[in-house]
Structure formats: C-alpha cells, structure tokens
Amino acid sequence: MKYYSTRNKEYKVTAAEAIAHGLAPDGGLFVPETVPVLGENEIKALCGKDYRGRASEILKLYLDEFTESEIEEIVKAAYGDNFDCAETAPVHFVNPTTAVLELWHGPTCAFKDMALQILPYLLTASLKKCGEQRKVCILVATSGDTGKAALEGFADIEGTKILVFYPHNGVSDVQKLQMITQSGKNVSVAAVYGNFDDAQTGVKKIFADRELADKLSAEGWFLSSANSINWGRLLPQIVYYFSAYCDFVNSGNISYGEELDFVVPTGNFGDILACWYAKKMGLPVGKLLCASNENNVLSDFFKTGTYDRNRPFHMTISPSMDILVSSNLERLLSSISNDDKLVAGYMAELSSCGKYTVTDEIKTVLSENFIGGYCSDKQTKELINKVYNEQGYLIDTHTAVAYKLMETYRTETDSNKPTVVVSTASPFKFCDSVLDALGDGTKASGVELIEKLSEITGAPAPKPLAGLDKREKRFNEVVEKTEMKATVEAFVK
Helix, strand or coil: CEEEECCEEEEEEEHHHHHHHCECCCCCEEEECCCCCCCHHHHHHHCCCCHHHHHHHHHHHHCCCCCHHHHHHHHHHHCCCCCCCCCCCCEEEEECCEEEEECCCCCCCECCHHHHCCHHHHHHHHHHHCCCCCEEEEEEECCCHHHHHHHHHHCCCCCEEEEEEEECCCCCHHHHHHHHCCCCCCEEEEEECCCHHHHHHHHHHHHCCHHHHHHHHHCCEEEEECCCCCHHHHHHHHHHHHHHHHHHHHHCCCCCCCCEEEEEECCCCHHHHHHHHHHHCCCCEEEEEEEECCCCHHHHHHHHCEEECCCCCCCCCCHHHCCCCCCCHHHHHHHHHCCHHHHHHHHHHHHHHCEEECCHHHHHHHHHHEEEEECCHHHHHHHHHHHHHHHCCCCCHHHHHHHHHHHHHHHHHCCCCCEEEEECECHHHHHHHHHHHCCCCCCCCCCCCHHHHHHHHCCCCCHHHCCHHHCCCCCCCEECHHHHHHHHHHHHC
C-alpha cells in the first residue's frame, strides 16, 4: 500500500517511508491510498481475540511491507506488562447503553501510550526497511500527554534522540513533572513561552526548513515526528475502536451490526480521526461526537463549515485540549474531498488568514457523521461530581468534557443510543481539578494531591505517578518561539 501527501497526491511513499519521515516535504500529512474494508465475518473474528490479536490484524492491513511475524512481535513488545491490566484498553460499563473506553492503563497514564508504546518499534523497523543509515531526532510539540508518552517510548532507543517542546505554564503540574524528570541519555525537554499552537507551529517550521535538514543530514541526522501528524501514531489508534466495539458486543449489550456512537475529547483531532477511519473500514459506527472545551474551534467548524482560529485562546482545566489549530483535520478533509489541491488551498488560507470555509459537499458529509459540542470548566467540574456521586466512577477533566457532550446530545435527540465515551487520561493526572470538582478545596500542587484524591475516593493512584515529586528534575529550560530551531541544533550536536 502506498501513502501520499494530503497536499500532493503525486508524492507517494511506502508505509515505512511515511512512518520514518512523519511529514511530507510539502508540509502535508501522509494518508493511505486506499482504506481497507473488513467484512462482517472478519470483524466478528476480532471479537474472539485479545487486544494484541486485534491490533495485529488491523496493522497488517496497512503495513504490507511487514511480515505477519514482524507485526506480531512489534505488537507483543508494545502491549505487555507495561500496561496495568490484561485487557490493555478495557471498557467500563456505567450502564447497559453507556461504556467508557479506558485508554490510560499504560506507563504514562494517558491515551497517548496506546500509540507511543508501539511507535518506536514501528519507526526503527521502518528505518531498516528504508535502508536509512542516518540517526533520527524525534521532535514533539505537546499539550501535555504526548510529550511524556513519547519520551517514555523512545528513551534510550539506539540510533534516536527525542526533544519535546511544551507550552510554559500550559500543562498540569503532574504532566510537567512527568516530562522534566524523564530518564534516558537521548532525551531532552524545553518549555516554550506561548501556547501549544505556538509550539506546534514552531516544530512544523523546523520540519519545513530545508537548510536545516541539509545541515543535519551532513552530520548524520534527520528529523521525524512522534506527534499524531505521523501515520505511525495514528494507525495504532484505529485498533481501540474495533476493540471497544468487540467488547460491547461480547458484553451482550448490543448485537453485532448495531451501531455505536463514540464521544471523543478532541484537541489535535487525531483520536477522533482514527474513529473515522474505523468507520470507513466497515466498523458499525454511528455518530462521531467531537467534544471540545472553551477552545471550541472544532465545534464551531462542524456547525458552520468555517474553521477559524482567530479567537481568544483559553487555558482550561482540560489542558490537553487547549488547541486552536487541529492538525489532523487536514487528513479528514483529504479523506472526504479526495482533492489535494483543495486541501492545499485550505491549509494555505489557514496559514495566511487563520481561517477557511469548506465546500457544501464537504459540509454535508460532516453533518451526516459528526456532532460538535463543548462545555465550560464549570460544567466539566459539575459533570465529574455528578458521575462520581451517582455512578461511583471517577473521571478526569478531559473525559468529563466528552461525557457532558454525550448527555447533551441524548437530551437534544431524546434518545439513549448505545455509546462509548473515550476516556483519555487517569483522573490522577489532574487531581487538583478533580478534587475541586468533588468539593475538596485543598490548595497544593497537583503531585501533593495524588494521595489526597486516593484517600477521599478509595481509588488507588497509578504506580507510574507514585513518588513523582521526589524524582530528579532534569530539564528546566524555557525558550522563546524564535529559539526553538537553535535548541534543536544544539541538542543534535
């Protein structure tokens, strides 16, 4: 299977090349030339497999350069004892029509582990298949969770370095400590004065800098990405939608063929885009509910067809969603329009004017498949309190945004259709906000409150977060946006 750039369908590469290089030279994102479709019997067969088995079956459809045994070994290495439950991505039923897909049982307690525990294996295998002799430096812009998950995945991987940029004062206390205490000889972290969009834009500019690329190549290095702009990040995320559907069927709460709605807390759009691909592959998915916080650029887009980043930026209690430029939306536009020139034009408009408006044809497809909505920090806290007190179930600030949209949509449509809420982080990663939502106004750093949240709720704190405040703080650098390129050059030397 070949992959092409969303901005130039003539630029085609293999799966290994797409994973190795992350971003196309024209700034576009790699997408598969075709989307494989599974039949009823093939999806039913997945219901009889464990998570590893399901992952192997989905990945091999897109990675035809890899043998089945290679894929199975990669999957086995990625999803094992590093996850704290045998199911890897378990489904928790709140009631027979409402399930929560828990994607935070990995080593960093966030959904990014689902992809970033496997990406290092996919990347190193892809480099060998490409005959790449240079070493690779992974650049990451993070709104909180991707950074730690990428650092954890690539720490001390031979032939690699990884540098993570995060917005200064724009992540939670726990997220920051997870990153700046990361072990590994090949890792580095720097805060950027600005927000996530500033960090992400800076990284994209570095990737597009041909002079820098030539300089690094002469020194035996090239740049790649662990953000969801890399197909190797997005592909593993498709798996957990199939897995959740299988678990819902296996529970007896739906019969095979019944549609499930999925509600996804969304920032950079990669997580919900994976659900779109699953639907195109034949998974019985109904509506895709795209949940935003007060940075509601996406909910406005689905209502109006205009994407407009020209608006105030809000720092919220769900910081991983504090994003105004959702990079993976470009892949959705490509999938719907199949028109690289149109997509390239939209992206040029976004860069120059900060907004674009899609065609009526695209808007129709969006309205048929997606529902956008958002809620305030106040509503997020109220929902956390409600779910805990009524259901005895503890959720984080991002999951709460999704849960709130589900409730709103059900009220507006007067329906109770079977639905999966995608839970993207452990509540202990945002324990200060969660405690506040539960009525405990203790003032302390997020790390100090981990034990407090466990004490009040009786829920055990995840082992990866225990003793976080006692680890050595290795990275305290804060740089201006204009200094990001120099930071990369200094790190790669």
